[in-house]
Amino acid sequence: MAKLWLIIRREYLAKVRNKSFVVMTFLSPILLVGMVVLIAYLTQVNDNEKRVVAVLNQSAFFGNSFTPGTGVSFVDFKGISLEAAKDSVTGMGFYGLLHLPPAGDAEAVAREAFLYTREVPSTSVLTEVEDALEDDLRAYRLEAMGVTPGEYAQVRQGYDLQTATFRGERSHKGINEFKAIVGGGFGYLIMMFIIIYGGFVMRSVIEEKTSRIIEVIISSVKPFQLMMGKIIGTSLAGVTQFLIWILSAGLLLTVALLFMDIDPGVLMQGPGMGGALEQQLSSSALADDQTARLMLEEFVQLPMGLLLFFFLVYFVLGYLIYSSIYAAIGAAVDNETDTQQFILPVILPLMLAIYVGFFSVFSNPHGPIAVAFSIFPLTSPIVMLMRLPSGIGPTGVPYWELAASLSLLLLTFIGIVWLAAKIYRIGILMYGKKPTYKELYKWLKY
């Protein structure tokens, strides 16, 4: 035990004192925050650019349609010919010219209207101009049908079905995704951690092999102790780095956004899961007080303690499984270029877990795919965490599934670590051999 502790301590110190590790630790948050701020800034710049569209309205309709919108403002041309208007638009550097020809009714005008631009018009401008026309056109149509705008608004009103579980808990349709995002965040964190720090473990093993210190070390400690010490030490360094990242990124982001006066909401509108959630919420009328309150209630009711507990369990077991595979790979090869053939099969289940999670578990957290992948031990650390926010028991993940998932994970953990330790034990003393899977299989029997 004392030796294990010595090894953990050395591996930890060797890692955190490593220059590139230190640089990465402190540079990454700055880079990340810089990128976020840049994106936010660019988005704002993009939004702030106003394009001017000249309107040559020769009809008797659409007189009041053209109020300045978010991206387009309008200039009225009067009493000049289309050719003259085109010339002056080019001369004044306007974005485009909207021509509404004279016609008998609004429908005909709209049908024959043209937007002239230098190049193909940008979608946002086109949409805005279309919307302007469409609103008026609709009003004309309604009037023709004898429907008042008030009546129309009434017809247009949406509807949300109320939902509740059999036990009477109110729920909300955005909540499945919302919960999955919380779990997905945890799952994603696990995957990143495994890939980054598993790689560190592997490189550290290769370094011991190439520097030829390995035989000196294992004449003092058991290879298994060395392997575990390495994995634990490296992951502690990883946890340290992660904490620094999270704390400093949070701090920097807050400071940056405050200083630059950027609305964090801007970022939420970007693509990705945040955007999807946002849409869900706004389309189902977040403005509705009751819905908003429900969302908040749900969030508060999220089993945070439970989530955190299982996050730790799945994290520790999942990470140990994968990093001991990484350690075995490191032991089997002589240099990093030989690792490729072994790495792919390791990363595959991780990627699979993330994709299955995002595409299947989000929409149906308790469907057959979700259940299968949350029990299969190589994907369960990620997929189960995406399901767990909906709770355990009758309304969430059934007890037996959780038990099956955990016990399979535990068994796999023992099995894999045992196998990896065997390969590790033989591999670290093998020099100059390019290993094949067949060779590794033979080592298992030594």
Place this chain on the structure above:
Amino acid sequence: MEPVLSVQDLSKQFGTYTALDRVSLDIPRGSIFGLLGPNGAGKTTLIRIINQITYPDSGSIWLDGQPLGPEHIAQIGYLPEERGLYKSMKVGEQALYLAQLKGLSRADAREQLRYWFDKLDIGHWWNKKVQELSKGMAQKIQFVVTVLHRPKLLIFDEPFSGFDPINAALIKDQILELNAQGASIIFSTHRMESVEELCQHIGLIHRSRLILKGRLSAIKKEYRQGKYKVQWEPANREAGLGPLQEALEVSAATFDAEEGIWDFTLKLGDADKAAALQFLSTHGNLAAFSEWIPTAEEIFIRTVQKQEANG
């Protein structure tokens, strides 16, 4: 006296390959034991088993009369042939770490390190990183780390490779000193002249089997062939070795015309020795007469070749 280490009937297979085949040997207490053998004979496997790095399929090892176990790790010091250090770690810190892995407390390790660093005059390396050191310098650190915890059994695998002659001599003196202080030493090497110099006992492994073992002096005696090196100035210069060759088996004869001295090898049975000496001294001037004793190298080569011939 009970041997410090006793290996009995040790066998080890790697898949279908037999690395060790029923090897038995004793390392006498306080001796320097030369473990010899061609490349790939199984020496390293045997050494790794003694260090509990790998485990035998059958057979047993006894250290001080007890079956070898994890508690003995601290009593063995091992300098492997494939050796290195963490490149980016500082010398002192690294030596402390390795010493602590051998079970020394931090304070003890520091004290011992100071002693050895002073002794080898390398104290100023303490805060250097290993990558700044030359190969020979790193070897010295490795040597120190091997002997630091004062093990009763030391195992050196090619300890002099990578050292210049001066440092090799320095390390050799340290090994002899440790031996004089009571440490038993297993010494694995291809350099036969150092075997000759250092070892009292040898064991020769060939193709996974121990084919020769015992006291080096006894083995040499056994390998004598009744050959004698002679330098002789015959009284009758004209006749040369002629009369001698009629009576005795003479080989490898050369003649130094300036001195008038013949240099040759005589093969004699024990009973013929007195007569031959008599003849040589009456018929000429005997300048030198000594029995030819095989070197460790010759024994090594002959034994291996004989084994190969026998299949």
